Amino acid sequence: MATSFGAALSIQVEKQLKENDDQLLTSMNEVQVELFALFSALFAALTGRAIELVVGLGEIKERMMWRIEHQPDLFAKTVNQATGELGEFYNHHSINIYQRAKSFGGMRLVTGGQRLFGPSALNAVRITGLYADTQLIPDPVYPFISSDLKLNAAPLQLAIQLFHILQLRPLVDARFPVPAVFIFPSFEEPLEQNDAHTKLGLEELSIRLISPICRGQIHSLEELFEYSTKQETAFLEALMPSGLFIPPGGEPGISLSASEAASQYLKELEGVRSPHVLDQMKHMPIGPLLLNGVLERLRPQYHLFENSNELGAQALLSQRVHWHYFEKIAQANATDLRSQNVISDQAFQTLHAVQDNSLSWLANIPVTTLVQLISNNEHRWLREELNKYTSQLASAGPIDTNEMIKEVSHGLASLVQRQRKSLNDIELRYAPKKAAVLTGGVIGAGLVASAVMLPLLSPLLAVGVPAVALAGAASGALIGFGKEKIGEVVEKRHAGKSMLGVLATARPS
Structure with missing residues (x-):
């Protein structure tokens, strides 16, 4: 390097x-x-x-x-x-x-x-x-x-x-x-x-969040480390149930002893931190070691709040453990979780909900498909559709996260059902037309023959049979059927590329 x-x-x-x-x-x-x-x-x-x-x-x-x-x-x-x-x-x-x-x-x-x-x-x-x-x-x-x-x-x-x-x-x-x-x-x-402002901001945030679990007045990081060392037992007895320390790879609400937490913390850093730094951490007492772990959790959260304010954007996180710290910091700073001038509470709670594990199937949508959806402004359409399902919940007062997850999940399931009905309607609409032009058992030949007669549409049907092989099979009735079938397939293809189609494809059965 x-x-x-x-x-x-x-x-x-x-x-x-x-x-x-x-x-x-x-x-x-x-x-x-x-x-x-x-x-x-x-x-x-x-x-x-x-x-x-x-x-x-x-x-x-x-x-x-x-x-x-x-x-x-x-x-x-x-x-x-x-x-x-x-x-x-x-x-x-x-x-x-x-x-x-x-x-x-x-x-x-x-x-x-x-x-x-x-x-x-x-x-x-x-x-x-x-x-x-x-x-x-x-x-x-x-x-x-x-x-x-x-x-x-x-x-x-x-x-x-x-x-x-x-x-x-x-x-x-x-x-x-x-x-x-x-x-x-x-x-x-x-x-x-x-940067002096950043150093001071990180220190003030750390003291505001951690000092309440310490006995006595804490005014600096030095005093925090001193307390975690000299009053280690008292510090750890207050730290572990507070939810302030969660080791890398851990989840909120999991109960660990201080020694278990320290062991998991160091284990997760193996192969990540430099050997010199990791060796220093292994020789630290458990109190200062876990305090350091809390500070490492707070640093990126501090920068997220700063970026949110500076950029005029709503802060968003991807893991439950990060939401856990985000909420604790907001409580300690007496600030809202959402940026009032950027996003409504309804939209914020919806975004929080779609990150829930139960909706992880949404991540199955390929980035290239996402590009197509955004180019057609379908992300804004989905936003409006989901708002219809969550508006009643939002108008009833403070929004409970679990209730919002249920409403968003229900909304997505309803949209998928709408897509399936749409495909069924397409089939029903074309069925009489196909029946009028074709009877018997040569449907496949007529379809392929029509694709040959209309070569611009053959990619939609994935047809690769040579034209010469079907020259004698394409009667007028077969071609008529084929045109109707092509119309049906094209409509289905367009429907499948819409937001509804993509959701229906990505959602587990």
Whole structure:
């Protein structure tokens, strides 16, 4: 990996202010396309293979290990070059990308609450894309370029991040007038290291959330760590039932002893943190270790709240554990979970509901299909349709999350049923016409013959029989039947590509 990861944030700001006039002329759609092209080039440099040809994470690791062992010089050269080009891009565009992220209208959401962009975040984006206008996504690659994350096998972890974020490339390449997704650098690592306001904000949030479980007055992080060390028993007895510590991979509500929680915490970091950092953590007393775990949960949440305020977007999370911390922080800060000027309570609760595990089948919809739906504005249609099912619940007062999940699930099931009725209606509408032009058992030949006579429609029917083989079979009646059948199939194809059709296909029987 390259050892120089770009200029400091302050240098970036100074340089980009000078270049503002030039960059205003650059379409942000094109900038996003360029960013994803650089992501793709870096992934290919790391793995030696284009993203489209890699099937999973296991293949990524195997290919990288092979390249490091058999092509170390070529590996280093290509990765350094791709990293350098991406670093130059960030130096040139990152500030303007962030500024542009503030300007979107419509239903705009900002994701976050976690350090990495993994499968759960990807699925959340795919699901929410069925409903929202724009999803603002913190760039998961930027931290690798701008900071030392003290990770184990950093190139491998970088390649994994690239693999997941590149699944969204069709949404970027579509160049929608209103971007469905927009990747922006949130500058989390540089701000935590260099910005006094960020450091103070993180400290105040930590004290506000954790100090109530401590006996006595706590005014700083130093005092928090001192208390967790010197009053370890009291600290742990209050911490574990509070729900403030949940180890990576854990879920809210699971009861663990302090020693079990510490063991799971360290186990989850094996292979992720650098050996030096992990060794230091293993030698920490349990009190400070679990306090550190809580702080690690709070940092991305703090940045999510900051991004939500700065960008004028609704914060959205993808995992129940992240919602758990989001709600605790909102309570501690006496703030609302939703941005009042961005989204209604009904829409917010609907978005929360579609992330429930019972509706995880929505993530089965391919990104390429999502592109087609968004291009036809069907995400706005779905938003309006679901509002019809949830409006009565919203008008009755405060919305219970479980009730909203039931209403959204019922609404989706009703829409799927509507699609099935629509297909049945198409069949019934064409049945008399087909019966009028055809009797007997040569339906298949007539259908294929008509496809031959109307070759522009044959792809819709997946017909590949040579015309010469059917030259004598296509009577006038057969052709008449075939035209009616083609009309039926075309209508069904169009129906299947609609939002209703896609939902019906994705939903388990």
